[in-house]
Amino acid sequence: MIQEELVSTCADAVYRFCRSVTWRREDAEDLFQDTFFSAFRQLRRIEKMDSPCGFLLSTAAYLWRSRKRKYARRRDIAPETEFAPELRQGSAPSAEEEFFSQEEITLCRRMVEELPDNYRLLVVMYYTNGLRVNEIASALGIPPGTVKSRLSQARSMIEKGMVSEYGKEA
Secondary structure (H helix, E strand, O other): OOHHHHHHHHHHHHHHHHHHHHOOHHHHHHHHHHHHHHHHOOHHHHHOOOOHHHHHHHHHHHHHHHHHHHHHHHHHHOOOOOOOOOOOOOOOOOHHHHHHHHHHHHHHHHHHHHOOHHHHHHHHHHHHOOOOHHHHHHHHOOOHHHHHHHHHHHHHHHHHHHHHHHOOOO
């Protein structure tokens, strides 16, 4: 597969994945570029694959984990402060509804971010990128049953986090 075909067929899925795991546009763009840079160095290998998009997603996941470890080491040395996420622009029926909507989105994102990596990646790949269980299993090199089990456990963890935050089921 040539570079242009690879970009045209997989760029949207890879960018959505990058955006989902990083939550910041700038970080997502860097991860996206690094993923394709890494892939272009391995074009011969990718051309022989049945699922080049799965390979790109697993490459992005590997690069993201590496960056996360690197930033964690840096944070240990020099801690950073985080800013609150910006509120979404747009009109809503009322300020109260907009507030609760944003609060729910923020809470859900926080619950997903707090999941262990082996659960978080699956949630992002399944719900954000719309990959099937078999595609995720192939991309990450784990059995499909493990993917299903971890997705179920992740949903349970998120639900428990929402219940403990709101005091009722979400």
